[in-house]
Amino acid sequence: MSVFQVHVFTCRTDNFGVLVHHPASGATASIDAPEEAPILEALAAKRWDLTHILTTHHHPDHVEANLALKRRYHAQIYGPVAERAKIPGLDHPVGDGDRFEFAGEAVEVIETPGHTAGHIxxxxxxxxxxxxxxxxxxxxxxxxxxxxxxxxxxxxxxxxxxxxxxxxxxxxxxxxxxxxxxxxxxxxxxxxxxxxxxxxxxxxxxxxxxxxxxxxxxxxxxxxxxxxxxxxxxxxxxxxxxxxxxxxxxxxxxxx
Ligand SMILES: [Zn+2]
Missing domain, CATH: 3.60.15.10 (Ribonuclease Z/Hydroxyacylglutathione hydrolase-like)
Structure with a gap:
């Protein structure tokens, strides 16, 4: 069994909200932040506190709730270095091949330009x-x-x-x-x-x-x-x- 729990739910019309939770430490990451209300509801339903936002690219339907969630939870925001000026609240710009730890576990950044120039x-x-x-x-x-x-x-x-x-x-x-x-x-x-x-x-x-x-x-x-x-x-x-x-x-x- 994975040390992580992944919870998926719908945001906006067809976006997925995705929360990655590490029960041992309590760390919880939101993959992107498409919409504040459903993410707050999902966190409350699971009784999880948001600690990280992992932003993939700058489109509004992926970053809209960055600042609101950061204010509420003091979440640390990771995001693409190539789009750093367009990612609200970005704390940790990351690019291809970068590795960092989330809840003590390795996360590897893969840059995948195409949809946007800096998508990771x-x-x-x-x-x-x-x-x-x-x-x-x-x-x-x-x-x-x-x-x-x-x-x-x-x-x-x-x-x-x-x-x-x-x-x-x-x-x-x-x-x-x-x-x-x-x-x-x-x-x-x-x-x-x-x-x-x-x-x-x-x-x-x-x-x-x-x-x-x-x-x-x-x-x-x-x-x-x-x-x-x-x-x-x-x-x-x-x-x-x-x-x-x-x-x-x-x-x-x-x-x-
Ligand atoms: Zn997009």
Whole structure:
């Protein structure tokens, strides 16, 4: 059993709130701070006190409650050094390869430019946890607002190199619409078709699709599969590079 408890809940419309709690010390981190009220409710329901905020990128739906939560709890805020001017209340700017301790456990920073120029993911290597926010979604990846597809492809490969059983927590409940797109570019992938059914049934019951794992994503997420012969045949891109195929999948999703 992990030394951490992870609690996920909905914020705004489709953002996830994520709290990571270390019972032995009482330390509790919020991964991003999308909205104050649901985070306060979640903390109260669990009887946890917030000690840290781990910010992934500067978008308002990820930092809106930083200052309010910092005032109330004196939480220490970590965030991307490349976006330091845009992260409210930032105490500890961190960048690629940086390591720090949360509740005495190692946290490794993985810079994943693409969705934003400075987006970072938080990896807990001893506990197989990855907080990927808007870089990697279940069956999807973040939209490219600040960096080209070629940069995002490099970023996603860093996450693909993590162990297959790494649990991935992501920023938005977009999984059903991602699944509808995924089957258009990878229609013969049995693992994807089975997962699509599971996701439809989860969402029909109002349940969340988080977390996923690196292994499941490598089998079913088309954005991690530009090397796949079936996808390349559908796209008629047999001779293209992986980066080119990835860019085409991203372009099609933007227009889906
Ligand atoms: Zn974002």
């Amino acid at each position: 993911c938080y990896h807990f290597p001893e506990h197989g946890l990855l907080f990927a926010a808007d870089t990697l979604f279940a069956l999807g990846c973040g939209r490219l607002f600040e960096r080209p597809a070629s940069d995002m492809w490099v970023s996603l490969q860093k996450l693909m190199a993590l162990p297959d059983d790494t649990e991935v927590y992501f920023g938005h409940e977009y999984t059903l619409s991602n699944a509808r797109f995924a089957v258009t570019v990878d229609p013969d992938n049995e693992a994807l078709l089975a997962r699509f059914e599971e996701i439809e049934s989860l969402r029909a019951q109002g349940r969340m699709t988080v977390p996923t794992t690196i292994g499941v994503e490598k089998e079913t997420n088309p954005f991690l599969r530009p090397h796949d012969a079936g996808i390349r045949a559908v796209l008629e891109m047999e001779d293209a590079s992986d980066a080119e195929v990835f860019a085409e999948i991203r372009r099609r999703k933007d227009n889906f």
